[in-house]
Amino acid sequence: MTCSLLLGALHSTLARGEAAPADDLARMSLGELANIEVTSVSKSSEGLQRAPAAIYVITHDDIQRSAATNIPEALRLAPNLLVTQTASSAYVISARGFGGNPNAQNFANKLLILIDGRSVYTPLFSGIYANTLDVMLQDVERIEVISGVGATLWGANAMNGVINIITRASYLTQGSFVDAAAGNQVQELGARYGDRINGDATFRAYGFEFHRGAMETAGGTTAHDGWSKGQGGFRTDWSTDRDSLTVQGDFYRGTENMLDNSDGMLFGGNLLARYQNHGARSDFQVQAYFDQNEQFGPAGGTAFVVHTYDLEVQQTIAAGASNRIIWGGGERVYAYGITNTASLLFEPPSHDLTLGDAFIQDTLALASSVNFIFGIKYEDDPFSGWMPLPDARLSWDINGHATMWAAASRAIRSPTPFDDEVVEKVGPFTYLAGNTQFRPEQVTAYEIGTRAQPSPDVSLSVAAFCNVYDDLRTIEHRVAKSFFPLYWGNLMRGDTFGIDAWGNWQINNWWRLSPGVTWVRERLEFRAGASQLLGIAQAADDPSSHATLTSSMNLPHHTSFDASLRYVGALPEPGLQHYYELDARYGWQVSEKVNLSLSGTNLLHERHTELPAPFGEQITRSVMAEARWKF
Amino acid sequence: MHSIHRFSRCLSAGAVLLQLVAGSLAVIAPAHAADEYSEDAVKAAYLYRFAGYVDWPDQGAGSEPFTIAVLGSPAVVQELRHLLPNLSVNHHPAEVREVRGLHDLGRAQILYVGAGHAGILRTLTPVQDHPMLLVTDEEGGLDAGGVLNFLTVDRRVRFEVSLTAAERARLKISSELLTVAVRVLGGRRQSRDGCVPQAAPNSVDGDCAVREARGLPHDSPSFGAGRRR
Numbered sequence: 001m002t003c004s005l006l007l008g009a010l011h012s013t014l015a016r017g018e019a020a021p022a023d024d025l026a027r028m029s030l031g032e033l034a035n036i037e038v039t040s041v042s043k044s045s046e047g048l049q050r051a052p053a054a055i056y057v058i059t060h061d062d063i064q065r066s067a068a069t070n071i072p073e074a075l076r077l078a079p080n081l082l083v084t085q086t087a088s089s090a091y092v093i094s095a096r097g098f099g100g101n102p103n104a105q106n107f108a109n110k111l112l113i114l115i116d117g118r119s120v121y122t123p124l125f126s127g128i129y130a131n132t133l134d135v136m137l138q139d140v141e142r143i144e145v146i147s148g149v150g151a152t153l154w155g156a157n158a159m160n161g162v163i164n165i166i167t168r169a170s171y172l173t174q175g176s177f178v179d180a181a182a183g184n185q186v187q188e189l190g191a192r193y194g195d196r197i198n199g200d201a202t203f204r205a206y207g208f209e210f211h212r213g214a215m216e217t218a219g220g221t222t223a224h225d226g227w228s229k230g231q232g233g234f235r236t237d238w239s240t241d242r243d244s245l246t247v248q249g250d251f252y253r254g255t256e257n258m259l260d261n262s263d264g265m266l267f268g269g270n271l272l273a274r275y276q277n278h279g280a281r282s283d284f285q286v287q288a289y290f291d292q293n294e295q296f297g298p299a300g301g302t303a304f305v306v307h308t309y310d311l312e313v314q315q316t317i318a319a320g321a322s323n324r325i326i327w328g329g330g331e332r333v334y335a336y337g338i339t340n341t342a343s344l345l346f347e348p349p350s351h352d353l354t355l356g357d358a359f360i361q362d363t364l365a366l367a368s369s370v371n372f373i374f375g376i377k378y379e380d381d382p383f384s385g386w387m388p389l390p391d392a393r394l395s396w397d398i399n400g401h402a403t404m405w406a407a408a409s410r411a412i413r414s415p416t417p418f419d420d421e422v423v424e425k426v427g428p429f430t431y432l433a434g435n436t437q438f439r440p441e442q443v444t445a446y447e448i449g450t451r452a453q454p455s456p457d458v459s460l461s462v463a464a465f466c467n468v469y470d471d472l473r474t475i476e477h478r479v480a481k482s483f484f485p486l487y488w489g490n491l492m493r494g495d496t497f498g499i500d501a502w503g504n505w506q507i508n509n510w511w512r513l514s515p516g517v518t519w520v521r522e523r524l525e526f527r528a529g530a531s532q533l534l535g536i537a538q539a540a541d542d543p544s545s546h547a548t549l550t551s552s553m554n555l556p557h558h559t560s561f562d563a564s565l566r567y568v569g570a571l572p573e574p575g576l577q578h579y580y581e582l583d584a585r586y587g588w589q590v591s592e593k594v595n596l597s598l599s600g601t602n603l604l605h606e607r608h609t610e611l612p613a614p615f616g617e618q619i620t621r622s623v624m625a626e627a628r629w630k631f
Numbered sequence: 632m633h634s635i636h637r638f639s640r641c642l643s644a645g646a647v648l649l650q651l652v653a654g655s656l657a658v659i660a661p662a663h664a665a666d667e668y669s670e671d672a673v674k675a676a677y678l679y680r681f682a683g684y685v686d687w688p689d690q691g692a693g694s695e696p697f698t699i700a701v702l703g704s705p706a707v708v709q710e711l712r713h714l715l716p717n718l719s720v721n722h723h724p725a726e727v728r729e730v731r732g733l734h735d736l737g738r739a740q741i742l743y744v745g746a747g748h749a750g751i752l753r754t755l756t757p758v759q760d761h762p763m764l765l766v767t768d769e770e771g772g773l774d775a776g777g778v779l780n781f782l783t784v785d786r787r788v789r790f791e792v793s794l795t796a797a798e799r800a801r802l803k804i805s806s807e808l809l810t811v812a813v814r815v816l817g818g819r820r821q822s823r824d825g826c827v828p829q830a831a832p833n834s835v836d837g838d839c840a841v842r843e844a845r846g847l848p849h850d851s852p853s854f855g856a857g858r859r860r
Contacts, residue, residue, distance in 0.1 A: 025668060025676035026714055030684065030811040033677055037786045038670040050703075050747035061786060171814055172784055239816075278774040281753070318753035363750075368732040401705055456671075456706050509667055554667070 052373065052395035052405030053150070054449055054463035054500055056080050056516075058143040060168070065552060065562045067583040067599035069186050069624070071133040071165065074140075076566060076583070079502040079516020079548045080147035081161070084568075086616040088212050088225040089256055091130040095147040095161030096465060097496050097520040097542045100127075102615040103574060104475060104538030110159040110413050110441075112150070116167055116248065117312075118272055118289050123334040123353060124304065125418035126157055131254065131266055132293055133165075134231055136192060136206045138177055138628070141168040147500050147518075148465060149445045151411035152375040152391035155357055159411040159443050160467070169246070170194055170202040170237045176631050183600075183624020185213040201238035207231065214257060215620055218613035224261045225617060229254030246274045262298035282317040285328075303339040308332065322365040326375075329358035336417075345423040347434075353382040353417075361391070369397040383415035384440050402452035409447075412440035419473065419488050432475075433485040441490070444468045460503035468495045472524070472539055476531045489531075492539055494524030510554040517547040535573070541611075543569030543578070558589040574612040580604055595628040673788045674781060675710035678743055678766060681779065682720040684808035687740055687762050688801050697723040697740055700730045704745030704768070739763060744777070752776035762801045766790075773816055778802065782813055789813045 025033070056078045068074035072091040076083045082099060084092040092099050092108045100108040107127035113120050115135060122129055143165050150158035174194040181188045190208030197203055207230070214226035233250035251269035258264050272289035288311045296303040314328025337350035361375025373393040380386050391409035398404065415438045424432040449463035469492075476489035502516030521544065524536050550564040563584040570578045585599035600623040602608065607618040678699050697720035701708045711727035718725045720740075730736055733751060741764045744752060749767040752775045767777030773793040778800060782789045795817030797804050809815050 025672060026679055026718060028676060030680055030808060033673055034787060034789050034811050036668055036673055038668060038673055038788060283774060324750060
């Protein structure tokens, strides 16, 4: 080590700051410039860096270089998200706390996820089925992760955050691509082909199939949660001078092993069309989609089918020199059917829920460097009626090197069939029943943040927030006659405050370090009259802090090494010790067309637990080899 | 709090370790690093080179310098300051000017609008008093009024072209530039006529029809930029 350090000191005098001379660039043709592989895609040049919100962007390049094999693993690259794996196909994803508490059947339901504008939030209990999140990672353009309220634009449930997964337009994914990966936990084969239809239109089609192995129970036996999924899909992009039309769709089927070693099934698909018209002063967009998701537990278990129909229109208008107005509205219908079991019933078991909304937002340029953004959405929720979701933000661009912003906004977590219509039984005895009087959970959020680039090599983003919650869900019991059945109430309130911060440090032209940390303090209390059953902990079982440190290196001979270390603080109740875990990937760009890699996730422990038993299994170390071939 | 304290102690220990690792890795790393360029340097070079592929109607008169104005990207300004001295465009010395808003553009021939700032172009008067090549750097940049818009695809800096915007600015774009573009919007006749696929050794797509494929993925910006998904 000492020896290599000495050598390092010697060599570093030769190595530092030796970017190739700029004059070479000035002599290159456009074609040559277009073929230069750039050292790093600088985070600071992301268009969203100026938005007055805590936005972290996971780029295509970040994902391709990482060890991530699916969307939840890729989301771990965002320091403002906490991703907790509980089983082979199950993850809990949260921002700024409120990851839920399985003890109280409280789910991570304050975060919204969209794939290409299609909501993948389940209306049944408001939360995410991670087994429906798969996309071809090679085709992801970027993932925008917004921590904080986004309800004015994205609607209810964008309470603590919004995740936008955005795939590439088909004209950027032309040609053939094959991807094969094999390891102890993950085996995957995928292919994509893109071509043009005519002068105005391009398309791509893809398919993949994977198997992910089972985890272990706390007792050390198999958790029987291995699963397989096959998925295919397409995207076409067509346009004339002023219009564009995107049509895309996916379908999938999967099998999931269950604890009794029987198989559950998973089916689904979606079709989305988006038309846009670009004018000199205004843009108009209409989007419609259909989504179907069917999940079947083992024979005799719960099963459900959800059909979603969605139509949205919006217009963006540049009004005068200083106003930019965006307005629109939409209607969504969730038609679902649930197969009740003896212990878990929904009354009624099938239902059509209609969700409507209208919104308007204005970005007002107060000065060349100061913007004021204010807007409001009215959302007609099937259980609670019209709700206003306002938002106001002020941003100040300082010298082009820094942006400061402040925001105040309001959001809700809308009631669901699980809050209003559920019946849980033990034998003939009903111990929990839904509450038709259940109100939306509410938050009023205050944020202040800054994003700065103090030097060309360093950028950082810090946001401090204070969220004031009310009407949080509690479990209540009856006073008169009998204790049971229990029911859901809204008798908790409180606030959370905290910070999420991250940075990038381009140490030299081959190495970048990106640290990030989130710290949240929750102060919650029961309101008068609460049963206080299950205690304050029922609201959330969150660590007070979590952090990541990601290192990205370009090494000689067209190789790269990327590693991401994460720290998750202790969970209070149910309790779990803090832990560190590491994901890493070593890649070799053999030629323009071929990329080989060795990678692994959760490398520090052979097994570790991210949520205590019986809610979380022991997550197994995963290593794999992968080949990608473009032609 | 205890865990945070321990975590910060771990971090500082980690920082020391990282410096050690950095030192030892420096032995192996530089060989590859030397022939790489930063994204901003490549963009700066593009901005200079674009001038050779575009005709301005009032070009050639007077002895004024050829000015590349930059809004919202100090990094690109810095790269242009390295690059431009001793370079000229059509015998005019090339210079860079960092601008804060549309009011101090002067008579710049090129305006580069850094990522996240393209919205400002919507406030330009429809007929500008002098022809200017507007270069944007974000998704939807062409819709905002950009003539050229940078895209980063597979770690390469590429660009797309709006011939409609070029016509509006009274600029003529050479067919060679169109050949390298990822896609060309508008002015269909013109682009088809000017299409020279065999002269595109470095074009990834290298095909006229592909270049004409259009359709902006209107994904994105949230709050400030105001698009909803």
